[in-house]
Amino acid sequence: MAVQDPYEVLGVSRDAGQDEIQRVYRKLARAHHPDINKDPGAEEKFKDVSEAYAILSDPEQRRRYDAFGPDFRRVPEDVDPDMWARSRAGAAAGAGAGRAGPYATTGGGGRTEGFGEDIDLEDLFGGIFGGRGRGGGWSAWAPSQGADQEAEIEVSVEEAYRGTRRTITLERPGGRQTLDVTVPAGVTDGQRIRLAGQGGSGDTAGDLFLVVRIAPHHRYRVEGRDIYTDLPLAPWEAALGTTVALQTPGGEAKLKVPPGTSSGRRLRLRGRGLPNPRGTPGDLFAEVRIMVPPEPSETERRLLEELASVSPFDPRRT
Numbered sequence: 001m002a003v004q005d006p007y008e009v010l011g012v013s014r015d016a017g018q019d020e021i022q023r024v025y026r027k028l029a030r031a032h033h034p035d036i037n038k039d040p041g042a043e044e045k046f047k048d049v050s051e052a053y054a055i056l057s058d059p060e061q062r063r064r065y066d067a068f069g070p071d072f073r074r075v076p077e078d079v080d081p082d083m084w085a086r087s088r089a090g091a092a093a094g095a096g097a098g099r100a101g102p103y104a105t106t107g108g109g110g111r112t113e114g115f116g117e118d119i120d121l122e123d124l125f126g127g128i129f130g131g132r133g134r135g136g137g138w139s140a141w142a143p144s145q146g147a148d149q150e151a152e153i154e155v156s157v158e159e160a161y162r163g164t165r166r167t168i169t170l171e172r173p174g175g176r177q178t179l180d181v182t183v184p185a186g187v188t189d190g191q192r193i194r195l196a197g198q199g200g201s202g203d204t205a206g207d208l209f210l211v212v213r214i215a216p217h218h219r220y221r222v223e224g225r226d227i228y229t230d231l232p233l234a235p236w237e238a239a240l241g242t243t244v245a246l247q248t249p250g251g252e253a254k255l256k257v258p259p260g261t262s263s264g265r266r267l268r269l270r271g272r273g274l275p276n277p278r279g280t281p282g283d284l285f286a287e288v289r290i291m292v293p294p295e296p297s298e299t300e301r302r303l304l305e306e307l308a309s310v311s312p313f314d315p316r317r318t
Contacts, residue, residue, distance in 0.1 A: 147202070157220045
């Protein structure tokens with residue numbers, strides 16, 4: 001089946017940058033994904049968009065498509081693009097004269113007309129076909145490498161901590177394919193999981209890379225393998241010191257708050273961040289926020305007023 005023009009499929013210009021191509025692809029993929037779009041033609045359109053993106057997102061495949069057009073997967077690696085273009089032009093002229101094109105699979109003698117004069121393809125391409133052109137036709141081209149592809153998956157902080165599994169659905173020329181993917185414990189934001197041989201199609205399939213994104217969390221913020229969380233304290237807990245129970249992705253932990261702790265101070269729980277399968281785990285940092293009673297009782301108010309009257313402490317002079 002002929003390769004469609006990937007630029008036309010995505011609706012981008014031939015000098016479009018990778019950012020534009022990726023943006024357009026994501027928009028079209030969402031619009032035509034069979035799980036979202038129930039139109040009978042959506043699945044076929046989704047496949048076309050995916051194939052176009054596989055070509056244009058891979059610099060080498062794009063370069064070859066620009067050079068050789070729909071035949072880019074069949075043309076041997078060391079064919080000169082200018083020579084190819086001249087041969088194609090000659091083929092068009094030859095076809096107009098009622099003669100065979102330069103790459104017609106004839107299995108004949110290897111001399112082909114269409115350049116205005118007879119040209120020996122073996123001479124043209126420096127014998128790269130190893131004599132196949134003379135005796136076996138031109139159907140035996142070098143194998144093509146399928147493009148590597150990329151997709152994103154989102155996990156929670158807890159899933160990143162302990163590991164999880166995801167089921168993904170791939171659109172293949174022969175139909176949908178479902179894969180179970182293991183997301184290892186300690187995965188970090190932006191880390192790529194390689195699924196060998198699950199990428200773009202070709203004589204040798206490319207790889208599929210799943211880029212992990214850690215979803216925003218109402219309690220935790222992740223930076224690398226370190227995790228940050230807020231630690232609300234009452235004024236007297238911060239002033240006198242205490243030990244508090246703190247929730248972490250790995251379960252509850254005890255945290256000692258030293259006396260004289262102020263807002264903004266970070267207390268570290270070493271090794272309680274994301275695990276590291278190959279080394280030292282991250283740390284968990286509890287950032288102190290001192291909270292006051294929104295509606296103090298009469299006793300609390302009296303004690304606070306008493307403290308204010310006797311304490312020389314002025315936080316604006318420290």
